[in-house]
């Protein structure tokens with residue numbers, strides 16, 4: 264069986280057009296995501312997680328390597344993928360409802376159907392009653408949930424999530440994690456989930472990829488074998504805490520390494 | 529308009545009314561969005577009241593100082609004298625023609641400026657090559673005081689309305705063009721990326737992201753252009769004309785008929801106020817999503 268998603272030796276270099284300074288964001292990153300898998304990605308800030316996600320979405324050209332989706336190279340954005348962006352990126356002149364229908368409208372979904380699906384998704388992310396609000400009238404966490412709904416409503420095969428819950432308070436965050444688990448459990452899409460919170464990655468994912476400091480490579484891949492469906496309680500079991508500790512020390516090494524190489528430079 | 533367009537371009541799947549989620553029944557069931565419509569109304573009517581009172585007070589003081597012989601009416605006129613001169617001018621019958629002449633000069637020149645300014649501004653903001661091709665001309669003409677071109681325009685187009693249409697067009701078009709270009713350029717990169725990610729093509733990016741984002745710039749350009757256009761009429765007619773409000777002002781001024789000068793000024797001012805109000809309404813129509821800034825001192 265081919266992997267759903269396969270990154271081979273991915274390298275990305277940013278070139279600043281004004282100064283000509285190049286930043287190597289990713290260097291030789293390779294990983295696979297199997298169909299229906301939930302992959303978590305953690306790594307120090309600035310290591311290239313968002314960059315990788317943009318590459319998978321086809322928003323950014325690679326400087327080297329390849330990314331295959333269903334065995335075929337990615338050439339640009341497509342209906343088979345949907346992104347929950349790190350910053351909400353909502354259209355400020357559109358209401359919650361019409362922000363969620365936005366992607367569907369662009370793809371030519373009949374508005375009637377788009378509205379129905381959007382209302383359903385808005386309910387799932389807990390924003391019922393806020394359909395007619397504009398983004399500037401919502402809190403940061405609510406905006407982020409609109410962002411989430413806008414991507415999930417597309418029903419894409421691969422969902423790419425870039426720290427979708429970072430702006431939420433602890434309780435809402437746990438609630439949304441459980442909701443996401445439930446929605447994902449029903450649809451069994453493939454998911455790539457970036458987060459800074461290790462226990463979030465471990466709770467949600469089948470495998471967690473730890474990236475090195477910039478330029479990002481895969482430092483280590485950790486299988487997470489807790490049975491599904493997972494209760495939030497699993498986060499407090501000794502096995503979970505042990506794994507969390509392990510990942511934490513891996514990242515700590517990288518953060519230290521990153522600081523050291525920054526000091527050397 | 530844009531939301532409207534997006535709505536219309538989609539296959540209608542439930543007859544009319546199916547799309548009215550904003551103005552239709554849904555809103556009734558929702559909690560009122562913050563910033564309360566009622567509060568906005570109350571603030572607006574309060575502002576209107578204060579404006580009215582301040583205008584009335586100004587008029588009364590003006591009339592008062594003239595009646596009390598504190599100032600010479602030859603220089604300042606007064607509200608009642610202006611009203612009398614206005615009635616007299618209507619009676620003479622030339623005012624209708626003046627309004628028609630100046631009105632057509634303004635409408636033709638400004639409309640042309642709006643169309644050309646927006647089209648070229650969008651072109652320059654959206655296509656780097658168009659900007660590169662036109663930028664030298666725009667910069668050169670924009671920095672030239674365009675009223676200096678009036679003698680040329682009169683040589684080319686005569687002293688009828690077309691020279692003034694050209695003046696109005698020339699003074700108004702650049703404000704509109706430059707604002708539009710800036711608005712298109714200012715499009716939010718992260719929104720464009722989002723649209724790309726959802727598979728939007730260039731046309732969709734333009735209509736759903738770039739244009740709505742440019743609306744405040746566009747309206748600002750229309751407003752600046754409007755002020756310039758009114759100046760253009762007057763200066764053009766002062767220079768050479770056979771009729772028009774500016775022409776009336778020039779003639780009355782040369783013969784020390786202060787009251788008549790003020791009639792002309794009042795007509796120009798009320799036109800400006802009316803049109804600015806129209807633009808403000810237009811802006812509110814498109815910008816209603818922006819939460820109102822809560823003013824200080826209340």
Ligand SMILES: Nc1ncnc2c1ncn2[C@@H]1O[C@H](COP(=O)(O)OP(=O)(O)OP(=O)(O)O)[C@@H](O)[C@H]1O
Pocket residue numbers: 277278279286287288307308309310311312313314315349477
């Ligand atoms: N447009 C850009 N131009 C130049 N450099 C960039 C650009 N975008 C990102 N970078 C650089 O690439 C590196 C990786 O950025 P990226 O946003 O992918 O990090 P990240 O892992 O998502 O970080 P965080 O966890 O803080 O979101 C950073 O060092 C950043 O400075």
Ligand SMILES: [Mg+2]
Pocket residue numbers: 312313314349425
């Ligand atoms: Mg990031």
